Amino acid sequence: MAINEKTATEPPNKTFDTILVLDFGSQYSHLITRRLRELNVYSELLPCTAKVLELSWKPKGIILSGGPYAIYEKGAPTVDPAVFELDVPILGICYGLQAIAWHFAGNVVAGEKREYGHAKLDVKQHEGVAVHVDRLFSGLGSELEVWMSHGDKLSHLPQSFLTIATTFNAPFAGIAHETKPYFGIQFHPEVTHTPRGTELLRNFAVNICEARQHWTMDEFVGKEIARIRDLVGKKGQVIGAVSGGVDSTVAAKITHEAIGDRFHAVLVNNGLLRHNEVEEVQKTLTESLGIQLTVVDASQRFLDQLIGVVDPEQKRKIIGRNFIEVFQETAKKMEEEAKNSSKAGDIEWLLQGTLYPDVIESIAFRGPSQTIKTHHNVGGLPAVMGLKLIEPLRECFKDEVRELGMKLGIPENLVWRHPFPGPGLGVRVIGEVTESQLRIVRQADKIFLDAIQNAGLYTSISQAFAAILGGVRAVGVVGDQRSYEQCIVLRAVVSKDFMTAEAYCFPMDFVRDVATTICNEVRGVSRVFYDATSKPPGTIELE
Numbered sequence: 001m002a003i004n005e006k007t008a009t010e011p012p013n014k015t016f017d018t019i020l021v022l023d024f025g026s027q028y029s030h031l032i033t034r035r036l037r038e039l040n041v042y043s044e045l046l047p048c049t050a051k052v053l054e055l056s057w058k059p060k061g062i063i064l065s066g067g068p069y070a071i072y073e074k075g076a077p078t079v080d081p082a083v084f085e086l087d088v089p090i091l092g093i094c095y096g097l098q099a100i101a102w103h104f105a106g107n108v109v110a111g112e113k114r115e116y117g118h119a120k121l122d123v124k125q126h127e128g129v130a131v132h133v134d135r136l137f138s139g140l141g142s143e144l145e146v147w148m149s150h151g152d153k154l155s156h157l158p159q160s161f162l163t164i165a166t167t168f169n170a171p172f173a174g175i176a177h178e179t180k181p182y183f184g185i186q187f188h189p190e191v192t193h194t195p196r197g198t199e200l201l202r203n204f205a206v207n208i209c210e211a212r213q214h215w216t217m218d219e220f221v222g223k224e225i226a227r228i229r230d231l232v233g234k235k236g237q238v239i240g241a242v243s244g245g246v247d248s249t250v251a252a253k254i255t256h257e258a259i260g261d262r263f264h265a266v267l268v269n270n271g272l273l274r275h276n277e278v279e280e281v282q283k284t285l286t287e288s289l290g291i292q293l294t295v296v297d298a299s300q301r302f303l304d305q306l307i308g309v310v311d312p313e314q315k316r317k318i319i320g321r322n323f324i325e326v327f328q329e330t331a332k333k334m335e336e337e338a339k340n341s342s343k344a345g346d347i348e349w350l351l352q353g354t355l356y357p358d359v360i361e362s363i364a365f366r367g368p369s370q371t372i373k374t375h376h377n378v379g380g381l382p383a384v385m386g387l388k389l390i391e392p393l394r395e396c397f398k399d400e401v402r403e404l405g406m407k408l409g410i411p412e413n414l415v416w417r418h419p420f421p422g423p424g425l426g427v428r429v430i431g432e433v434t435e436s437q438l439r440i441v442r443q444a445d446k447i448f449l450d451a452i453q454n455a456g457l458y459t460s461i462s463q464a465f466a467a468i469l470g471g472v473r474a475v476g477v478v479g480d481q482r483s484y485e486q487c488i489v490l491r492a493v494v495s496k497d498f499m500t501a502e503a504y505c506f507p508m509d510f511v512r513d514v515a516t517t518i519c520n521e522v523r524g525v526s527r528v529f530y531d532a533t534s535k536p537p538g539t540i541e542l543e
């Protein structure tokens with residue numbers, strides 16, 4: 001591809017026109033950012049407490065998100081008056097509208113009825129009176145289907161505001177300032193239940209804020225390569241934890257483009273990888289991407305430490321700790337080996353494939369969510385090793401990473417590869433992880449995945465795998481003999497962001513055929529179950 005390489009070394013919010021989303025704690029806040037990115041408008045999310053006047057960059061416009069609070073109650077977050085000093089357009093969504101009204105001394109009260117779900121919105125034009133207020137709904141007609149989720153509402157308009165939309169239940173479903181570009185809407189344009197919501201967001205971001213739609217992966221990659229070069233300098237060395245997953249592969253490819261063989265990709269074989277995984281990852285990285293991959297075989301050490309461990313959290317912690325130790329030792333060893341060669345130098349940097357959802361999770365107004373599982377986390381590495389982080393994808397969502405992967409010439413099958421967790425099969429063997437359990441789960445997983453590939457279903461499914469219910473046995477009959485063997489669980493889910501997921505609905509004969517093949521071909525299995533649980537209440541992995 002032709003990389004548009006500029007000398008910019010600034011983060012994206014300095015080089016791309018940016019819409020700032022201030023988060024008041026709604027579960028949809030990140031979707032506002034997503035929708036804007038889909039319009040090729042760059043957007044970032046910060047908590048509503050962010051000090052906007054102290055930012056090192058200036059947004060083209062600000063969106064105030066929804067939130068679970070009642071603005072008239074003590075302790076509810078309010079809009080920082082500083083946002084009105086920036087002199088940029090502002091759009092309040094749901095709680096955001098209520099916060100704007102509150103700021104301008106409009107009254108917000110608890111409604112008699114909660115309004116939750118679809119509503120018909122009537123748009124009010126102000127042609128000839130105050131033309132600019134019509135811009136938010138421009139081109140959207142006079143009647144819109146919208147999605148509501150609120151209990152509170154404005155009881156009267158703040159001074160100098162006009163009503164631009166109403167619903168049966170909400171007389172002030174849309175408001176706009178008479179002279180300034182301040183807007184508020186009671187409904188949620190960011191959810192798909194508001195069919196023309198993205199067009200409304202385009203009206204705001206592109207027409208009203210005049211943000212350029214130049215956030216494209218072509219632009220981004222060139223700038224990111226230049227930024228990494230600048231950051232690492234002429235001599236710096238980078239070690240990269242590479243799993244063969246799309247995130248770390250794309251991050252590795254960008255870093256390799258930037259600094260060539262001063263980037264050292266490392267795959268740790270923790271003994272918990274799938275059938276042929278090491279060979280496949282090595283082949284792809286070396287042959288297709290021209291990246292030299294060092295495979296560190298640490299499988300015995302991981303498996304030894306997992307002996308007798310059945311608690312999922314304990315397993316995750318052991319695996320995480322060993323990852324850190326193996327990395328530490330590998331970085332030292334690489335420095336030592338290169339000592340007297342032309343490649344000599346300290347390894348000061350660690351590459352990670354962190355994505356924007358991880359960043360949002362840690363900065364959103366409600367803060368990091370409760371720990372359901374300890375995710376093995378390379379994020380623990382730098383503090384221990386004194387390494388500085390390079391995270392080329394920390395501003396990107398998964399679908400942007402995939403687009404980037406395609407642009408960088410990464411093979412399609414890798415770009416669309418299902419995610420595979422760092423703790424690997426360790427969390428897919430329920431109970432104690434042993435060599436024999438790993439053998440069974442590897443074989444069953446391969447049969448299931450091959451069947452999915454052969455049926456052409458791989459890309460319709462977000463993630464699929466087999467797990468084994470250690471400690472559970474069931475009776476079967478094979479060739480007139482009684483068997484008393486183990487149980488395999490098949491799991492396949494469809495998910496956009498892996499925060500929620502639905503079980504994939506296979507035709508029953510597909511599941512039956514896979515079950516038959518597994519029982520016939522994998523020694524030690526007498527039953528196969530299909531996991532039909534959604535997330536929530538389940539999670540994607542079983543442990």
Ligand SMILES: Nc1ncnc2c1ncn2[C@@H]1O[C@H](COP(=O)(O)OP(=O)(O)OP(=O)(O)O)[C@@H](O)[C@H]1O
Binds near residue numbers: 245246247
């Ligand atoms: N076996 C491994 N060897 C080296 N690094 C690993 C290994 N497993 C995981 N990692 C590191 O942990 C990070 C997080 O893993 P995660 O599975 O979330 O991302 P990924 O593997 O890059 O992509 P995907 O989500 O598509 O699997 C990876 O980006 C990689 O840096």
Ligand SMILES: O=c1[nH]c(=O)c2[nH+]cn([C@@H]3O[C@H](COP(=O)(O)O)[C@@H](O)[C@H]3O)c2[nH]1
Binds near residue numbers: 535539540
């Ligand atoms: O790198 C990872 N380290 C982990 O410790 C880990 N645990 C779960 N996952 C993956 O995250 C997604 C959501 O999984 P859960 O619903 O099981 O939490 C799914 O895609 C899981 O495969 C992990 N990935």
Ligand SMILES: NC(=O)CC[C@H](N)C(=O)O
Binds near residue numbers: 068069094149151152
């Ligand atoms: N979704 C929201 O932002 C809700 C705002 C406010 N808590 C209400 O119920 O009206």
Ligand SMILES: [Mg+2]
Binds near residue numbers: 243245419421422
């Ligand atoms: Mg992975």
